[in-house]
Amino acid sequence: MSLFKKKSKEKIYTRYSGQANVHAWKGVVERLSNPEGTPDVLDDILVLDVSYGNFSGIIAASLFAEFGAEVIKIEPPEGDPCRKMTPYGRNVKGVGIPFIFEGRNKRYMTLDLQNNPDDRETFTKLAKKAAVVIEAFPAGDMDSWGIGYRQLSEENPGLVYIAVTPYGQYTTKAEEFRTFPDADITTQTGSGLSAQIGDLPSEPEPYNWPLKAGMWMGWYISGLSAALGGTVALMHRQLTGEGQMIDVAGMDAYSSMTGFPPSIGYTWENSRPRIGVLDFILYPYGHWKCKDGLVAIAAPRDHDFRALLKIIHRWDLEDDYRFTPDRIPDIIEQAMYLHREIEKETMKETADELTKRALTYSMKAARSKWRGGGVPIVMRVMTPEMARQQKQWEIRKSFLEVSDETLGKFTITTGFAKMTESPPKVKWISCDIGKDNAYVTEKYLS
Amino acid sequence: MKDFFSYTSELFDPSRVKDKPEALKGIRVIDFTHVIFGPTASRVLGTYGAEVIKLELPFYGDLWRPATYWGRYWKHSNPIWHYVTQNKYFVSIDLKLPEAKDIVYRLAKDADIVLENFAPGTAEAWGVGYTSISKINPNIIYLSCSTYGQYGPMRYFPGWDLLAQAASGVLSLNGFPGTDRYFKLPDYLGDFFPGNLGSMALLMALYYRNKTGKGQYIDLSQTDSMMRALPHFTYQSITGEAMGRVGHTDPAMVAASIFKTRDARFVGLACATEKQFEGLCEAMDKKDLLQDKRFSDYLHALQEKNAEELRSIVTDWVKTMDCDDIIRLANEKGFAAAEVMDDKMVCEDPWRRERGSVILFNDDMYGELAMAGPSAMLSKTPARTKWIARPLGYHNRYVLMKFLGLSEEELDTLEAKKVVGTFDDKPGLKPPVYYDLEKDPLYNYGREVAK
Numbered sequence: 001m002s003l004f005k006k007k008s009k010e011k012i013y014t015r016y017s018g019q020a021n022v023h024a025w026k027g028v029v030e031r032l033s034n035p036e037g038t039p040d041v042l043d044d045i046l047v048l049d050v051s052y053g054n055f056s057g058i059i060a061a062s063l064f065a066e067f068g069a070e071v072i073k074i075e076p077p078e079g080d081p082c083r084k085m086t087p088y089g090r091n092v093k094g095v096g097i098p099f100i101f102e103g104r105n106k107r108y109m110t111l112d113l114q115n116n117p118d119d120r121e122t123f124t125k126l127a128k129k130a131a132v133v134i135e136a137f138p139a140g141d142m143d144s145w146g147i148g149y150r151q152l153s154e155e156n157p158g159l160v161y162i163a164v165t166p167y168g169q170y171t172t173k174a175e176e177f178r179t180f181p182d183a184d185i186t187t188q189t190g191s192g193l194s195a196q197i198g199d200l201p202s203e204p205e206p207y208n209w210p211l212k213a214g215m216w217m218g219w220y221i222s223g224l225s226a227a228l229g230g231t232v233a234l235m236h237r238q239l240t241g242e243g244q245m246i247d248v249a250g251m252d253a254y255s256s257m258t259g260f261p262p263s264i265g266y267t268w269e270n271s272r273p274r275i276g277v278l279d280f281i282l283y284p285y286g287h288w289k290c291k292d293g294l295v296a297i298a299a300p301r302d303h304d305f306r307a308l309l310k311i312i313h314r315w316d317l318e319d320d321y322r323f324t325p326d327r328i329p330d331i332i333e334q335a336m337y338l339h340r341e342i343e344k345e346t347m348k349e350t351a352d353e354l355t356k357r358a359l360t361y362s363m364k365a366a367r368s369k370w371r372g373g374g375v376p377i378v379m380r381v382m383t384p385e386m387a388r389q390q391k392q393w394e395i396r397k398s399f400l401e402v403s404d405e406t407l408g409k410f411t412i413t414t415g416f417a418k419m420t421e422s423p424p425k426v427k428w429i430s431c432d433i434g435k436d437n438a439y440v441t442e443k444y445l446s
Numbered sequence: 447m448k449d450f451f452s453y454t455s456e457l458f459d460p461s462r463v464k465d466k467p468e469a470l471k472g473i474r475v476i477d478f479t480h481v482i483f484g485p486t487a488s489r490v491l492g493t494y495g496a497e498v499i500k501l502e503l504p505f506y507g508d509l510w511r512p513a514t515y516w517g518r519y520w521k522h523s524n525p526i527w528h529y530v531t532q533n534k535y536f537v538s539i540d541l542k543l544p545e546a547k548d549i550v551y552r553l554a555k556d557a558d559i560v561l562e563n564f565a566p567g568t569a570e571a572w573g574v575g576y577t578s579i580s581k582i583n584p585n586i587i588y589l590s591c592s593t594y595g596q597y598g599p600m601r602y603f604p605g606w607d608l609l610a611q612a613a614s615g616v617l618s619l620n621g622f623p624g625t626d627r628y629f630k631l632p633d634y635l636g637d638f639f640p641g642n643l644g645s646m647a648l649l650m651a652l653y654y655r656n657k658t659g660k661g662q663y664i665d666l667s668q669t670d671s672m673m674r675a676l677p678h679f680t681y682q683s684i685t686g687e688a689m690g691r692v693g694h695t696d697p698a699m700v701a702a703s704i705f706k707t708r709d710a711r712f713v714g715l716a717c718a719t720e721k722q723f724e725g726l727c728e729a730m731d732k733k734d735l736l737q738d739k740r741f742s743d744y745l746h747a748l749q750e751k752n753a754e755e756l757r758s759i760v761t762d763w764v765k766t767m768d769c770d771d772i773i774r775l776a777n778e779k780g781f782a783a784a785e786v787m788d789d790k791m792v793c794e795d796p797w798r799r800e801r802g803s804v805i806l807f808n809d810d811m812y813g814e815l816a817m818a819g820p821s822a823m824l825s826k827t828p829a830r831t832k833w834i835a836r837p838l839g840y841h842n843r844y845v846l847m848k849f850l851g852l853s854e855e856e857l858d859t860l861e862a863k864k865v866v867g868t869f870d871d872k873p874g875l876k877p878p879v880y881y882d883l884e885k886d887p888l889y890n891y892g893r894e895v896a897k
Contacts, residue, residue: 189714190784214619229822259529265793
């Protein structure tokens with residue numbers, strides 16, 4: 001499926017497109033699209049990831065690795081339990097798929113910190129040379145083994161020590177729930193995400209239950225939060241030489257990323273219900289069935305909404321007092337009525353046809369002197385498999401075909417940010433337990 | 447040696463946050479962004495001490511100012527806009543006028559970071575894109591946020607969070623398999639997650655500039671960002687199958703699902719290790735399951751049929767238990783469980799209040815508001831809230847006079863030409879009714895105000 005079957009002049013759907021410095025811009029794009037061989041920001045940073053049974057530690061470590069840090073994943077001889085967390089148990093030689101996906105530019109070393117005092121000593125030596133330590137043991141365990149922030153920072157005051165747990169490193173509850181394990185699903189439920197995703201209360205059980213986001217949204221938020229906090233600490237370290245301790249609690253993930261739950265709970269003194277396919281602020285802002293699948297449509301501003309009515313040939317709804325101008329979906333039945341009316345029309349067309357109409361309309365509106373044209377936006381709802389086929393991502397080199405001796409051939413996503421000087425990159429993927437024991441010993445311990 | 451939790455509670459004491467240093471003090475950010483994606487990237491920088499100057503169109507302002515959930519305003523403001531705009535300077539200038547561009551260029555001279563999320567091409571066309579700003583300040587770090595990126599055949603496609611969710615595959619993953627219902631991720635996660643990745647990219651660029659003196663341009667697409675979090679592509683390339691939707695379960699962890707308890711509450715539950723599974727079996731008083739071939743090892747128990755059977759065993763058990771008992775047992779026996787927390791529960795949770803991940807902020811203009819705290823607690827340079835959103839153009843005088851040294855007369859001329867302006871009488875843009883702006887020293891910077 002491609003919207004661009006033949007090479008043609010680039011179409012412009014927005015109002016402003018003239019470029020001030022065309023030549024300079026071409027040079028910028030040239031550099032953005034060729035990340036190979038660019039410098040690594042963190043080429044002087046050693047990261048030790050000893051996180052155990054918690055993917056957010058692994059994700060944080062990956063983000064540092066993509067920006068060029070030397071990341072050593074340290075795990076006991078039997079491996080991090082995260083290796084086995086994989087959809088439907090599908091694996092390559094015992095390694096789960098999410099673990100492979102995050103095996104970016106990493107070194108692997110075996111040390112049994114939970115049981116072996118000698119290994120703790122080796123770790124202490126390594127940690128003297130490290131800029132970042134990431135751990136996910138129960139709060140206080142590392143400390144009780146003599147390798148916590150308190151002890152390590154004495155010898156290495158510049159150390160950035162990141163701890164990831166469900167309830168954090170301080171507070172009464174953190175102490176009471178010290179050994180509580182972490183999981184993506186509990187991070188989603190406990191931080192406020194699941195409460196907002198799922199069908200209307202009027203639907204039958206279990207379809208009206210809170211849902212899990214189909215991706216590891218909880219763990220990816222915690223992982224990113226850990227890496228982001230860590231990067232702020234690295235900035236401070238770069239300027240002052242001082243390290244610090246960072247505490248990420250999984251149960252904060254959703255709430256602290258969006259900020260919605262506390263402020264809504266406080267100002268409304270109530271909780272939002274689940275409103276199915278609707279949105280709390282915008283309408284139309286969702287997805288509808290069409291002839292060959294689903295389309296996402298966003299046309300929330302008044303002029304966007306009117307434009308949508310035109311392209312789906314439902315101008316008759318324009319002066320209906322229920323929808324103009326008030327389309328705030330607080331009256332669910334009313335919003336659902338409009339939803340069904342729109343669906344009647346989208347069902348008659350394919351996703352490509354609807355997308356084309358929206359783009360043609362936007363193009364005309366952008367050129368028109370009348371500013372009320374509106375930009376109705378339509379996009380086919382793609383599965384990851386369909387997204388994979390889009391020319392856009394081929395040109396942006398967003399996917400990488402990896403070939404590893406042990407793991408074979410597979411696809412990953414890469415280059416989430418394109419940068420002209422020091423972009424994130426994936427250089428290799430590997431997962432073998434203890435693969436780099438000799439390398440680490442020689443480079444850092446001899 | 448002090449006991450660990452006494453040590454950490456001192457180390458992270460929320461009451462001491464305001465006295466600690468700020469990691470990004472002295473970093474100046476020119477922020478053209480609006481709605482959520484871009485403003486989130488600058489919000490993170492602002493909470494760590496960067497000086498974020500948010501530019502908006504006079505009398506109109508950020509599109510998200512008036513757009514509150516279900517149309518509910520709080521003191522004539524949008525209650526969920528405060529979090530994303532905390533600690534920012536609100537300057538309102540009309541970029542289409544040449545005098546405004548001059549102001550931007552003067553601000554950019556001393557700035558460290560510029561960010562924008564107009565439709566791709568707009569900033570360049572207006573002469574405030576990277577190619578223009580880097581002429582004035584060659585070491586500038588410039589971030590452009592968009593749905594599909596600044597180059598490639600889809601670059602001019604307009605977009606929002608929803609479209610990134612649709613184009614990346616994220617939207618197609620939520621819902622029960624076998625039904626015709628799909629759900630988008632709530633609350634614009636397709637903006638917030640990429641926004642946080644954006645601030646990480648900006649910090650990396652700052653780190654790089656400190657090392658080399660070089661600035662750079664960053665092109666961040668929210669679709670690319672969401673795809674970074676999808677192992678689904680790898681799953682498909684390895685197994686030849688699509689992962690599809692998962693309903694309220696997690697097929698990657700043992701016994702992982704959302705269950706309904708006897709007291710009609712919902713609880714998420716999972717086992718991350720075989721040991722945790724033992725704990726769950728003990729809690730259910732079903733240790734025989736440990737000998738059961740179907741669940742004998744972790745990967746085996748995840749296989750579709752086995753996982754389904756295990757889930758139905760756990761479902762039957764949870765049905766007979768109250769939520770609090772499940773959580774208590776989870777803590778005792780060592781498996782993961784957490785209740786589905788809604789807005790009010792998150793807001794009132796004593797753990798979050800003690801931790802500082804939900805704070806009762808007391809603002810000079812708006813009074814008390816519960817806000818989320820930072821998503822990572824830093825012991826030495828913690829994030830903090832200093833003020834929340836302000837009316838449109840509130841800091842015009844402060845920024846233009848103090849930072850740029852404009853005189854009263856110059857400002858008058860700019861106001862007369864409508865190059866700079868403030869708010870119209872609209873909710874989301876104006877101050878609360880009880881607030882007397884005439885007496886506000888910041889709004890009236892450079893003027894005498896009555897006490």
